[in-house]
Amino acid sequence: MDYEAVIGLEIHAQLLTDSKAFCSCTTRFGAEPNSNTCPICLGMPGVLPVLNRKALEFTVKMALACNCRINEFNRFARKNYYYPDLPKNYQISQYELPISENGFVEIETSQGKRRIGLTRIHMEEDAGKLIHDETKPVSYVDLNRTGVPLIEIVSEPDIRSPEEAGAFLRELRAVLVYLGICDGNMEEGSFRCDANVSVRPKGEQALGIKTELKNMNSFRFVERGLQFEIDRQIELLKAGERIVQETRLFDSATGTTASMRSKEYAHDYRYFPDPDLLPIRVEPALVERLRSELPELPTEKKLRFVNEFGIPAYDAGVLTASRELALYFEETVKLFPKPKMVSNWIMTELMRRLKGEEHGIDSCPISAEQLAALLRLVDEGSISGKIAKTVFDEMFDTGKDSSAIIEEKGLVQISDQGELVEIARKVLEDNPSEVEKYLEGKTKLMGFFVGQVMKVTQGKANPAMVNQILMEELKKR
């Protein structure tokens, strides 16, 4: 029997607000434990929350970008559970009336385009972190993260494979980063994903028993964890066994999942409307303002790149994966309007170096102007592609302009009239049939002769002079 997987994802994204969701503490990452705290986020007796308007606006932006319906009237609820990283022992979240519902995201898969439904996107606050002592049965708590605004994005069970899950996550992450509302860092936990997985015989409509997967802190781990879990469930069913509804933790060291707790002991969160916060009314005027502020989103941008620049969809996808990279591409093309060449250079040389040095495009040592200048030299035939790559590496290491490097490294052009005439004559002599065709009117062969001269000079010949000399020499024939 053939089985298919049914996957739904729950994503938590930390919002890039300056201050926390309900107090004025900074959200800065990496400070001394418990230094970014105040009586409010510490849950001291008597404190009250006041909503950070920025968090609300960021959430509305994400909801709009994901085609969600905004609930003009929504409110916060308390999710009650005891844990030492949660000072109030309840989390301010949204339950019955979330800020947005019923959206979707479109993803590209090997089977083509697919639409993944979003059940809801809502606001909530993050919890702190427990640090367990390795040697003693003691745990420490760091509440710096407590109260940092989060959005929770819940998908419909529309995902059918780990590959789709990966594509969906990457798309969501790209949108969040484009909107400038989340840094999307899975390793640091500012973008986190849990998954609900079940399998069923292909063609079956009813859902199988699901497990919840946690602790997958990279795209690759999500895909691997899901694949392992799907295989595990199918094997169990094939062996005639039951799947237990439970939460399972992914172990990145072994690539397997293991049971954490059974849902039979599931918490009753006793949700109820938070009486400390008034219901929120999202004014239609605010929604319209935020809608008008939405940047071009990855999918739109990708489509435009294909249409406007005539580059392949794959290239467009890579270039639009981040807003900054796309901007870099566009700026370079503006100065050097050969999009395919720009895209090739960015996708090979530039991305290779960026990856190697763990630079983001925003801290790239080569500016768009510098890259355009280099490519122009290549295009004009001033330097060969090979030399250009050497120059490029040097530019990346030093941040210097291509022209300066060419001069320093003796990659300067040969501009000696006598030397170039000699080389030109030699080239013409070595290619008599081309000369003949040229003289018969095939003037396009000029490029060939120029190329030959460049080849002999390893790209160092002054292209303007080479042109001039070749014309004169050919005229003489």
Place this chain on the structure above:
Amino acid sequence: MLALYEYTAGRLAEMLRTKETSSVEITRSVLERIDAVEEKLRCYVTVSPEEAVKMAEEADRRLAAGDGKPLTGIPIAIKDNMCWKGHRTTCASKILHNFHPPYDSTVVRLLKEEGIVILGSANMDEFAMGSSTETSHWGPTRNPWNVEMIPGGSSGGSAAAVAAGEAVVTLGSDTGGSIRLPAAFCGVSGMKPTYGAVSRYGLVAYASSLDQIGPIARDARDIALLLNIICGHDPKDSTSVPRDYPNFSNSLDKPVKGMKIGLPREFFDKLEDPDVNRVMKDARQIYRSLGVSFVDLSLPHLDYALAAYYIIAPSEASSNLARYDGVKYGFRAENFDGMIDMYCRSRAEGFGAEVKRRIMLGTYALSSGYYDAYYLKAAKIRTLITNDFRKAFEECDAILCPTAPSPPFRIGEKMDDPIQMYLTDVFTIPVNMAGLPGMAIPGGFSSDGLPIGIQLVASHFEEARLVQLSSAFQKETDHHLKRPSL
């Protein structure tokens, strides 16, 4: 001649302005009174005499510099659930027995800005859960009129302190009657303002959607003076209402002639106590003599108020009190086996019986499968009650009703019968459910010489009308001038 501690805040403020006395003299007089009678009454959880004298000295400097505000230099006590930076705030609970807040509540900040002298924290029912101040971890406060009797609760310490002269004025908090009931039982005046009129920031929460801070004092004039200080919008409290609050003192001398007072039959139908009945009758007579007319009305959903309150308040409390877990501050059990056991033991040993009862009630009411039947239904009843009052106020300017069904009862009398204890608040709870302002003022005495209060209720943000009506009443009566002999 009266001792300084016997005067009202309004009178003392006049004496400070005319330099007849100083804040230090007043404060010392009150501190001496505390020394004299505190042992008998137990109005306070914590008194800080040195700090109070220092604040009084500072107030005298301000007054001398001409920098005084209306109540600069007047000694006050706050209820032990209002955070005062660096001063023990226990909510009369073992679980917070050693808690010193690192911040000031908004009301404490406002008192400090006014230059008021804070004497200390007044006793209360544990976490404001009770009607008698008997559930305090520090032991019960006694009624100054008869120390065998309860002072009412939960702000029993605040009310008894004013009655006994252990403070000139005090602040209490009122979730289901906790200012008005003890004010009535101790023969003083107390007001619960409209929900949202006074910031709750720094008030240790019992039931967030009902809690409200308010003043307790000897007369309507002092109530107005305190309202002028504490009413106002606070950006730190999302439920605080931004609006212009009037100068309440301007309403003290406004005539009440021509006003219409509503008498909801559901309040009076239940009245069995002859003393309370007599006091209510007398009150009507006085208002009638002032040119007030009466209109009979009905608040049809009033009968459900108590039941709905005992779903909503415990539900919110079960969540509000979850933070007291022994992890961060307050009491932690000495012996435990692991984290969960530490939670369980700390809470089992740290909370008293009534608090635990309400936490369990609330936890149950919010549980999955019961939410709709309990919490949601109670929330709907609350809306119906609010609508009842709204309709009533289309026909009248204020409502007159009893504060409590009986005069003060004996210490221990209702401790083993929670339902009887809860019924003490049957006339005050509906006012909280609707978020309305309500005021209790002395209306007379029982045949045993115990104070009985009358209650006035007005529409949202009509505190000024309550000041006006109570001030007019106090000009015609002397119940509020009587002092217990101690």
